[in-house]
Amino acid sequence: MVSVNDWQELLTVGTENEHIKISGKEKKNGEWVFKRTVNGASLEHGYPREGNEVTGWDNALRLLDGSPLSSLQLLKADPLIYPYLGAYMLTSKNIGEELLLAWSDKVLTGKNKDMVMAARWLLGSERTVILSGAGMSTESNIPDFRSSSGWWKQIDPRTVATVEALDSHYDLFQEFYATRMKALNQIEPHEGHRILAKWEENDLVQLIGTQNVDGLHFAAGSLNVQELHGSIRSIRCHDCGKEGSTEAFTSHETCSLCGGRWRPDVVLFGEMLPQEAWETTLEAIEHANLVIVIGTSMEVYPANQLPAMTSGKTVYINAETAETGAGFDLVIEGKAKKTLQNINELIEIGRRR
Ligand SMILES: [Zn+2]
Structure with missing residues (x-):
């Protein structure tokens, strides 16, 4: 004693x-x-x-x-x-990355070294961009129409989410999106979305570019979100561009201005990507110190090109990484929510300084 x-x-x-x-x-x-x-x-x-x-x-x-x-x-x-030393290790330039990893087993007990490194980079980065894909939303139970039972099992969404369907099979198109919109009413952002919003609030994240059309980053409180494939939550007239409401779309109304068809403001197969969202995201990536890609299989062009356009560090978080993680500085195999929770615990330690 x-x-x-x-x-x-x-x-x-x-x-x-x-x-x-x-x-x-x-x-x-x-x-x-x-x-x-x-x-x-x-x-x-x-x-x-x-x-x-x-x-x-x-x-x-x-x-x-x-x-x-x-x-x-x-x-x-x-x-x-330990708690103070942990914060010092995660944030002090006097402790190099090698030392951080050498000490982390003892001081940051139970923390995965990849997460420790990701937290260190995030805490030290002045400009961080997040790129999110479908894997960010699955833990909010965004239904996967391809595998769900019932009527949609018979139809590949890729045959409905097209300009061709909008032009020639509008009833089918309308029903497909109305069903998705109704499903979204039950869905909420998960802890991972909220962590990203908090990181933005604390000036750790500057921009989120997302391939998701569900609006969950906004719902969680993130402000600077670029929706690279549009948003299912906004409606416009396909013919004249007038803004409409979800109610007007789901209740089969037509455009009050020109009589045209309402549609969600998403990018359909066969359409151009929203230029402003892409340019804004691209510019942020070019100037970023750190780009964190979450929950995308990296198969879809041009999103899969974005991480290579930064001179900063790159982190890839996905449930499966074996074939898609090449070229990143750090690859973390895991689901979005749990991984972000783990990194956030370290961020909280680092922010005690
Ligand atoms: Zn119109």
């Missing part, structure tokens, strides 16, 4: 011959004071042997900054310092 008046060794890094030790002492009022002691010949030159006492855990870890040690093995760490 250590008395409150004793200095406790909290952290020792270096080698057996040369090391830096940070000790702390809890005062009667509960406040901690810290000091650094060093041991080793080279440390006695050019690196203050005894620093002044400092208060605050973050300041305690700053006592490591500028260390001339060539090897910073983690020799000893008291669990008391």
Whole structure:
């Protein structure tokens, strides 16, 4: 049992011959004071042997900054310092990525190293772009029409989501989208969507480009979302472009201006992609320090070209990555929600600094 008046060794890094030790002492009022002691010949030159006492855990870890040690093995760490050390490791430029990974098993217990690296990059990035695809929405139970039972099982959506269907089989087209719109009423964004919205609010994410038409990123609170394939939640007249309502579309009305057919503002097979959304996303990617691709199989052109257009780091998160993860700096195989939750736990640790 250590008395409150004793200095406790909290952290020792270096080698057996040369090391830096940070000790702390809890005062009667509960406040901690810290000091650094060093041991080793080279440390006695050019690196203050005894620093002044400092208060605050973050300041305690700053006592490591500028260390001339060539090897910073983690020799000893008291669990008391883990949360602060975790934050320091995830955010301080004084701790390189190699050291981060070397220390993470001990300090960030139970955290996957890929997630640790993703969190570190995200915390250190000034401009981050998220690209999301269908795998982002499946955990919100967006129905997969191709595999669901019933009438739609007989029909491949790719034969309905076309300009040809709109022109020649409007009843079928209308029913297909009306069914999808009704299904969307029951659907809510999941925790992963909310985490991305929070990251934007905290200035960790600057833009989301999504291939999804379900509007779930907006529903979760994200503001700067570019819908690369349009949105099923907005309706326009196919002939004159007038804006309409979902009610008008689902109740078989025609355009009040020209009598034309209402349609969702999604990109149908055979149509151009929305130029402004693409250009905005492309420009953000070109200037990004980090691009995180979530839940897309990377098979669809041109979305699959986007990550290659950045000079920043690239992360790929998908349930299956074996054949599609090539070319990324970091590949994390996992579902979107759980992976984002895991990374977010580390972000929360890093943001304690
Ligand atoms: Zn019209």
